[in-house]
Amino acid sequence: MNTQTATVQRRSEGPDPARRLQRGDRAAWDELVRQEHKRLFNLHLRLCGDREQAADLTQETFKTAFSSCRSYSGRGKPETWLYGVALNVSRNWWRRQNRQEPPEELGEDLADPEPTAEQLAILREQSHLLHEAVAGLPEVYRRAVALRYFAGIPAVEIAAAEGVDAGTVRWRLHAALKKLWGNLQRVGLEPKGEQL
């Protein structure tokens, strides 16, 4: 270990990593990159569907987060804040792609998701179907699904990060699943009991 690395390690030994991240401590940010780059890459991959693009978006996410580290209040988990930044980056990318956002209104004919075991198996094997279905969700639902299921953040923390009630987040997740189920049926998943 050379002198520079040792200095970085000493500096990163502070008691509060959130505070260090907030102050722009480079060692803390390097640690955050090491821990989170894979999950961020997978998040972007599931949202945009392209590996190279997901890598670029991951890089842009860290860049954006580091430049605006002072906007992190330090109260929530750094990962939650980082995924929020990632979703903003993803949204901006969507806008740059001139992709039309689907409407947020829920159709009355949307049924609750009741996949069969066979359908679940298909979804596990062909995850691109899920990615396409998630990409077809309105932004607010896509954001909720990505944070809750792809990033694994509890609804309470999402609510704190988004500035809404936990109940609102849960309602959004419920509506997102119904829409997602409808999208899955549109992208090729046959209704229950039938073959794809």
Next chain:
Amino acid sequence: MNQGPEEQLNTPLEDVLANLPEEESPEGLEERCRQALDEVTPAVKSRLQWEPWRQLMAAAAVLVMVVGAGNLFTGGRVREKIFPPQRPRAIETEMPVSSVPRYATKYEAAAPQGPAVGTPAPSAPRGPAGPDQSGNDTKAALNAAGVERTTVNGWSNRPSTDVQRRLAQDAASGAGAGGPAALPAAPPPALPPGVKPTGVQVWIGETPPQVKRRLGVEVAQSSGPRAPAAYAPGGPPTATPRAPSQSYNNFGVSQANKPWLDQSDTRRKMTGRSIELETPRVEETYKQATTLIEKAGGYLTQENLSILRKSRSTANLQARIPVGQFDGVVAQIRDLGKLVRLTGESQDRTEEYQFEGTSIRELGAREEQLAAQYKAEDKTVPKARLKRQLEAVRQQLAATKDAMRSLHHEVSYAQLSLTITEARGLRAIVKSAAEQALPLAFSLALIAVPLLVLALIWKRKS
């Protein structure tokens, strides 16, 4: 993916979503991300430098907000403690206590003077009607309006040098045949015992009746709503005489006490004018008007000057001016400001005047006749009857003479009613509105501005 310990995935679809297989990231992604961090520099240093200042600003904002709330709920006392209100200009020129005229202490002088005869209010040295009543009302109104200062100038209540000269001439000539007593030329007497010259600045002036009697002005017949009621002997001692001792009419003869001797054909008219002026400087205009009146040989019967800080200043005066000087004085006074209203009235009293004169002459002749008969009569019974007749005629003669004198005074001195109000242009209205709205705006600003600062600080922190 990790799941929070407090939340379980309930549906199979959720389970599938949460457990999608992760793909390996491209080679060197971590290094690319670190290099990306090198390209940007977080601007955290300035924020950390501002942190204590923000805390300080927040504390100051809270303090100011507390002061503002206190000011709002205490009716502006806090503001007045921080920014004491400027005293009006008139206060800077306040007269020294030694030069405060006696009448300035009229309200305080009420108790030591004792109750006046026929005066229902023991604290009022004047009669129930007339200027004292209005004076008390005015004082209360001024206090309610937050008047800082109201001044009636002492010089305006002293007889002018011209009047004094005439009075001295009257005194020298003796006015022996029932003539009026001369106005004492001595300086105003000292304050009555127990009277403290507190500088009360309101006085509604009226020549006291005993002074009028001494001057030959018949109080009982000097009709008008301002005539005071009867006073106790030696009644209100605190007024300076203002009316001249003798009426100088426009007919070339000094006939204040024997107007029935005048048998000319001159028309006798009772004249009155009411003028309303607007001027930016009420007090100055008021002084000029009183000077003009006194130079013309007139005198003030009632005056009221109110210099108000928060509302329009006003001055009212009523004066008697010799009819020969009246038109000239009115023309000069109306030039002192912007004329708002000028009304006038005139009433011909010639027939009444001549009738009273004829009656007096006839009664005089009758009196002389009866007196001669009485002197020539030797028998007791007729002599007693003649005596009764003579007394009745003399009483009738005296009453008629009194009425004649009163009538003569009314036609010799025209009445002027002058109202001076502070001019209210657009600038004055805006200034007044701003002055009235300023305290509320100040209180609200003391609350709103710190709230805004706190909101901005909180927003930046969050």
